[in-house]
Amino acid sequence: MREDPLRVHGLVGRRQFLRAGMTGLLVISLPRWAVARxxxxxxxxxxxxxxxxxxxxxxxxxxxxxxxxxxxxxxxxxxxxxxxxxxxxxxxxxxxxxxxxxxxxxxxxxxxxxxxxxxxxxxxxxxxxxxxxxxxxxxxxxxxxxxxxxxxxxxxxxx
Amino acid sequence: MRALWGLVGIIAAVVCSMAIAAGIEGSAKRSGFDFMTPETQALQADDMSNPGMLWVLQGEQLWQQSEGRADVACAGCHGDASQTMRGVATRYPAFDEATGRPIDLAGRINSCRGERQQAEPLTPESDALLALTAYVTHQSRGMPITPAIDARLAPFRDNGRRLFQSRIGQLDLSCASCHDDNWGKRLGGSVMPQAHPTGYPLYRLEWQTVGSLQRRLRNCMIGVRAEPFAFGAPELVDLELHLMERARGLRVETPAVRP
Amino acid sequence: MARALVNVPKAARQGEVVEIRAMIAHPMETGYRVGPNGINIPRDIIRRFACTYNGEEVFSADLFPAVSANPFIAFTLVATTSGTIDFTWTDDAGKTQTASAEITVG
The missing domain is CATH 2.60.40.2470 (SoxY domain)
Known part of the structure; x- marks a missing residue:
């Protein structure tokens, strides 16, 4: 569903890494149900x-x-x-x-x-x-x- | 019948407005019911959909149930509540000889438990205490609020009015700032009502359960970022005395529903 | 004690469609709320509601946390014969509460 920021790390450029990192932060800061339903x-x-x-x-x-x-x-x-x-x-x-x-x-x-x-x-x-x-x-x-x-x-x- | 109560209410309100200026005068007085959406009004109006009736039903069962070392039920002394409790809630809080202070209905129920039933007091906001209070107050539904004329209550009622008008908390607001001076206006999405305690204990959609007037008063104090008085604090009973005088003539709605 | 209010007409004509209403005291705790101590309040809901008419199931419902506290359900039934209409509410732990009402069909 979402890109895994850890996996993306070694493979892509800095900008994409930052974007992925932000997505990752957003995902972990949301309550569990917000991504699970x-x-x-x-x-x-x-x-x-x-x-x-x-x-x-x-x-x-x-x-x-x-x-x-x-x-x-x-x-x-x-x-x-x-x-x-x-x-x-x-x-x-x-x-x-x-x-x-x-x-x-x-x-x-x-x-x-x-x-x-x-x-x-x-x-x-x-x-x-x-x-x-x-x-x-x-x-x-x-x-x-x-x-x-x-x-x-x-x-x-x-x- | 309804028209008759209306007339009684109007007369009472006129008498009251001559006696003391208690915030909102006679014809401008509105129950919080009038400020709700038609959907929430319908929820209260039909006993088969009003969830507060679940507590009234429980109260009816508890009324019949023997309690304490005396092994006696409320009904053992007071008999049929529909006869003996009719109108009682319209006169509360009342003066309590034993403590020399006003006592609210929940306090009276607990003092009865202690003295007559020799049972432990029920905890504030417990379903059992709310249920008994709702059941007793429900016996006055439709009757106008007519606080007792008792000179011994006057200083406590005055203190209640003083508290109502005192600015408190980090927001530096008094009860009167919203409910006397700005009722009918919006605060966020909600209309500010006049704060008449016509339907307590009541079912609050926000609480998803029945709660007491004291819970609502503490709620307001937390809202203005003030330290709330504890459940059962004398100040809360004094405030209730003032609120009931201020609501004189409005009809008892227990169990009301509010958003 | 079960705190439930059920509304069934006392009498009906045979073949008449009657409205049934049932409400029970229950917090319907969703499992998504956090208590004052910062810990999640565990889920506790009525999971299933069923209505039988003289022993035969005629209506049922599966409820989820999105159903309000003190669940209220209204539905209709065809009045067939005089008898008992029973209501059963089952919670997450499998505990049941019941209520019943009589109907006279003429």
Whole structure:
């Protein structure tokens, strides 16, 4: 992923070495999760097993402006008759910039009646959230929304 | 019913504003609820989504539970809290004969534990103490704050007002600098509320849990880079006395939700 | 003691889609926070939530640290027969907490 500054050392010019060194410093100064987490798309691919994800049939409600990222109410609703032959099997929610890409995976079925779930999630910063629904025919549908998370001015000193 | 309480609140507020100038006058008084986003308001308004109700539920269970060497429950003396505790929180802090000082509701719960139940006191900010305090205060939800008229409390309330107006910390700010003089304006991304203690103990999204008014006051002191008073310090109870007088007429919301 | 609030309608018509809400007291400690002593606070979350209707699982969820403290989940079920709806929350250590509610279907 990143060039290894130690390996680059003997092989390249000074400028490139400096650049690599700076990258190395940046990498070690970031928290471990900042370099370790999969991207949003990678996380979705893991969920779908690489299948195509189509736009539509899913609605993700996320408030555009969030007062506190510790509890953001979301609702995901997928269009489906929810019968034995044609229903939503799973609904997954992913985020772009938290330490981990996964938020939750819900398992539904014909006994759900409707493919609607609500929960409250954490958003570490302003970012994109994606909901993906897996249908009983094996197709995947998704919707994305973004939220701006404002930071409180007066916070308690737990850090 | 709601209109009736509103009327009672207005009358109380008018009486109060005639008695003492306590910061923000009658019709301008606003609960912190009014300064929140519709999403956070909805979180508080529905008991099935308000996470503070988890503490109220725990408090209800603890109320029935026998404790201490006396092996007696709160309910053993006080019976049905929905009857006996209704309105109690609107009058607190109250004067405590034993110590000759005002005592807040959490302090009263702990003194009851010691004297009646012969049990160890609950630690400040423990779930059990917050739960019992939230449960008792919840019995007054919707009722206007009506501090007791008790001359013995006056000097402590005056001290509370003095503390509220005193500049402290490296930022050299008083409570009044923000909450009397600049409420409604923004500090960073947040709107500064009027700082009325209408919903404590309350669920704070920042804390991700329920906390007491004392935790919030200490939070503010840390915010202005001052040394906060310790939990249970008499100064914090004096401040609460002033805040409750200042909030007279506003309705109890416990358990409130705040960002 | 389990501190959970579950909301199930007491009565429903057969075939009616009813809304279920469940909330439990839990810190959902992410494992990414640092305590006042400078040491990471270990992860402690509810990992799985499941709902059974007369013993049959009808809804479940895998939760990650991005789910808020005191997790709240709302979903729907088709009211089929009178009976018990059970809720189970399982944490990282495998410890479970439960709640249940009765529904009368007419």
């Amino acid at each position: 999969p991207s949003l798309d990678e996380a979705i691919r893991t969920f779908t097993g690489g299948a195509d994800v189509l736009d539509g049939r899913v609605r993700l409600d996320l408030p555009p402006l969030v007062e506190n990222g510790n509890a953001v109410g979301i609702t995901v609703a997928a269009e489906s008759p929810m019968t034995a032959d044609d229903h939503v099997r799973r609904i997954a929610v992913f985020n772009e910039k938290n330490p981990e890409a996964n938020v939750a995976v819900f398992r539904l079925g014909p006994r759900s009646g409707r493919a609607t779930v609500s929960t409250r999630i954490r958003l570490a910063t302003s970012q994109v959230v994606v909901a993906v629904a897996e249908m009983s025919d094996g197709s995947f549908w998704s919707s994305r929304a973004s939220a701006i998370v404002t930071l409180a001015a007066c916070i308690e000193d737990l850090s």
